[in-house]
Amino acid sequence: MNKKAWIKDMKAVPFLLPFFIAYLIFTILPIFKGLQMSLYDWNLVKKMDFVGLENYVDMIKDPFFWQTLWNTTLFVILTTPTMVLLALGLALLANLNTKLKTFFRGSFFLPSILSVAVISFLAIFMLQPYSGLVNTVIQAIGIEAEPFWMADKTLAWVSIVGVTLWWSVGFNMILFLTSLQEIPDTYYEASEIDGATRWEQFRYITLPQLIPIGRVIILLQILASYKVFAQILLITGGGPGGATRPLIQYIYEVGFTQNNLGYAATMSYALFFILLILSIIQLKNQRLEEN
Amino acid sequence: MASITSSKSRKALDRNRDPLLKVKVTIGVIVAIVFIVPIIWMLFVSIKPDGFSTSNPIAWFLPPYTISNYVTIIMDSLILRWLFNSFFVALVTTILTLAITSLAAFAISQMKFRFKNFIFIFFLLGLMIPGEATIIPLYEIVKSMNLIDSYAGLILPMIASPLGVIILKSFFDGVPKEVIESAIIDGCSYFKLFYKIVLPLAKPAMAAIGIFTFIGSWNNFLWPYLSILSETLYTLPVGLPVFNSTYSQAYVLPMTANAIASIPVIIAFLIFEKQIVKGISFTGIKG
Structure with a gap:
């Protein structure tokens, strides 16, 4: 009996092993390695000086850690509601009863397939003072202004959020659109017989049907926004004066510019726990939806 | 009338x-x-x-x-080389991801062995581990394997996708029991069963995961930015900003570089739009 079970186990091994090894080395091991590094004064060349919890104490006292964590959180606060509402609006447009449907869907989604390098570069040149497309359009419609989009803290945030919305709203739009198309026509037909207005149909049929996917989108968006890095690095470089620098950029700079990998790993752990809690909430919610 | x-x-x-x-x-x-x-x-x-x-x-x-x-641009810059790197890395990442996730998902879905539930839950944990937050220790691990600044170093850390295993497992679970049983009675080996019968039935799920892995790899910025040092190994997202930063006021040449980087994906999007849209609703809702 035991031998038979063993033979059965062995048959599964070649199927499981390739994934198992890659998963173990590149997904699980970094968690433990990160814990180890965070307890050491660890740099790129000569490593290893056990410092206990010193890095964690430093982190709590580090104003740049709190500033960049706040910047990342601000990005989450600014992008989540705008992204969800815009996605909903675009999905409603792409669901209109018109021949232009596919054109709408394609146009709203097209920016999301472009590389972050391309969209950031487009943003920089479109937002440039004196010659950028945005400023020339602003002046062409008669507004006498020459905004310096990257030099002012508020404008820099507006630029980053605007570009992020334009770039990545398409994904959420598709999720809303799929849900919209799954609402049975009979719901609308029945309500029409009852004399419901368009607004009442939207308020009492469409919106309630979109709540489950809406919840998924909000949580996925919060998770994604907490990982923000590339477009900020490439558009504002974290400026002006660190006002838009996100946590991941600071972690990168501490690790690779200041050569302090131990402290970078410590701050990564902070980010790890924030994201872990968010994804547990997200998975719980998803399980709730499935049941 | x-x-x-x-x-x-x-x-x-x-x-x-x-x-x-x-x-x-x-x-x-x-x-x-x-x-x-x-x-x-x-x-x-x-x-x-x-x-x-x-x-x-x-x-x-x-x-x-x-x-x-x-x-x-094509003659005097490395853009084509970076385009090739991006394409090659994305393609190999996608193939390896599909191969190892489908094998693992098949074992968990169709085979009987001890600790199966434990192993599956262990894989599920991966869904909660944010790659961005383990990138510093990952760098040290890849460095100790001597894979920094190489194609293998770009590709291997990205292939163990727990989401892929979960989606494929639920897909494989849906393959009719009679199909599996009659194949086993006919003396079909597990590998043949996987390759000849189960895999062809899972084409839609494989396509969705494949498209996502490809787009994810194509647009990946943080990991190549950290792990690649040589210009000839840059992928587009890392190489383009370096190229662009050599021009501060001139629009035209850097814009051409960006256009060259984008035209292939725009064409691919126009061809595969339906599959991409389907893939998003599929994976988005599943997980």
């Missing part, structure tokens, strides 16, 4: 249904144009003569046109 009136009244009903349809379609057209204008602008700038600059937004879209920028 009856059918004509009914189709007429049907049309009338449609019009009654939404008196604002025309207004909404107009809004849709304006928004759609706002979304694609930057991309179209990029394509037009890329065919303007080198050094062109104007404060009139319309002038960007008017002739004269030239393709000499494309020649310059």
